[in-house]
Amino acid sequence: MNNIQDKFLFHLTGIVVFVGLMLSGCAKGPDRDIEHNIFVTHADLSMIEGDEIQITASPTSQTFKWESSNIAVVTVTSTGLARAIGDGSCFIYVTSSEGLKRTIPVDVVEYLPLAGIDVVNAANLVKVESLSILLGQTMTLKPIAAPENYNERIPFNVVWESKDENIIVIDEATGVLQAVDFGSTEITVSSVEKPDVKRVIKVDVPEIRITDIVVSQSSIDLIVDETATLTTSFLPVNYSVRDESLVLTSSDPSIVSVTDGTFKAMRAGQATIRVALNEDPGVYTEVPVYVESPSLIDLSKFKGTGLNDNLVYKRVYFEKGKPIDVPALSTADISAVYNRDFMEWDPATQTLTFTGETGQWDVYYSNKYRYFWIRQDERNGSTTGVYWLRGQGFTQAPVWNSDLGGSSGGYCWGLAKVRFAAYMKPLGNNRFQASIYITSAAQSSAFWITIKHNLCSWSDPPGTPLTLVAPAGFTATNTDINVRPAGFGGGYYRFTMDLNTNQRILEKIN
Known part of the structure; x- marks a missing residue:
């Protein structure tokens, strides 16, 4: 019985050793390093009709069989060269000599070559078949590929050309054209990569004559030494001429003279200004000018x-x-x-x-x-040697009310404060004068007056502060004068500034 058990244990031990050796051999054997899969250079394909793409499979130790699920869409050679035949989708099957398999999805689209070029106006995207443009005008043209979704593998680069640059000049890169003379010609836009793909556009630059001159005023009133100009326009509004310059002439230069488009009143009377086209004097209009x-x-x-x-x-x-x-x-x-x-x-x-x-x-x-x-009044800012009285409670008339008095504040040639600014008359020798009317009601804060230079900035005159020479009862600060005399009576006062003595002189006049 013991002998039988010993034999059993021996055989069992042998089996365990054998299995262990077998397992040890599987773990360390060279076949364990092989990945049982097919690797391809293209996991999927997007193709255009006519495309050819070489697919390579590995491991290289095996041979491969290539098949297409739909040869109307794509074919594949025994070496893995895929050819796009027609629009559609299918699969390429790859089978290795050891029975491994791989599926490659394929999409094929119809081949759309660059067949033409359309042209639009870049400003409004309106398609341009032919073109009429006025002399001197410019326009930017934009090329559009036809068809716009072409898939031919070339870039959409174009070049522009004018057949006659004496009529139309065009930037070959940007498509910006300009009409430089009257006439008809053609411009061409063509593909750089496919020069036979082009678009030819006829361009006309018509001459549209001016038939009438429209002026801004039907008549003009001037005073002596006053000058004026006319604002003009032409009819038709879409005119196109080489020379739109005008010639102005006066019927009586002794009354109204004309120089370089500006006319000047010389003396009282009436004259007529004729405004005529330089290139066609028969087109003209006339404007009467009255000099007061x-x-x-x-x-x-x-x-x-x-x-x-x-x-x-x-x-x-x-x-x-x-x-x-x-x-x-x-x-x-x-x-x-x-x-x-x-x-x-x-x-x-x-x-x-x-x-x-x-x-x-x-x-x-x-x-x-x-x-x-x-x-x-000052025009366009300060004038050298111009001074003003500024304040409230006085006018240049024997009346006193808000219509003429105004209130303190800026002026700067807006006429908004014309009622409280009195112009000082230059007397010569750095002396200036203004006559004003002060009413009896102008008391305390209701009256103040100061001298200023430049209506825009209200700057003080040179020599400030100015001393005051005035009847009893008038008081003054460095720049302002106030009236506080008892029993003050209104009337005209003459106000003088003497920059030689830096004085303000206030005196009553009849």
């Missing part, structure tokens, strides 16, 4: 200042020593209120004479108080 007589205050031609219906304004040419004609006012109105710095009233002859310097002046008129005053 000097020293004429024609209130019917005054315009509003934009402040209120009361205050109106106009420029007038005055001649020193000549009578001022105000047809709309009676002699009683004129003698009662007028600007004493630039006018003188003679009660014997009932004549108002201009005493300022000959030239253009700004005239303001109050419809409500039938009063006018004269001054020279």
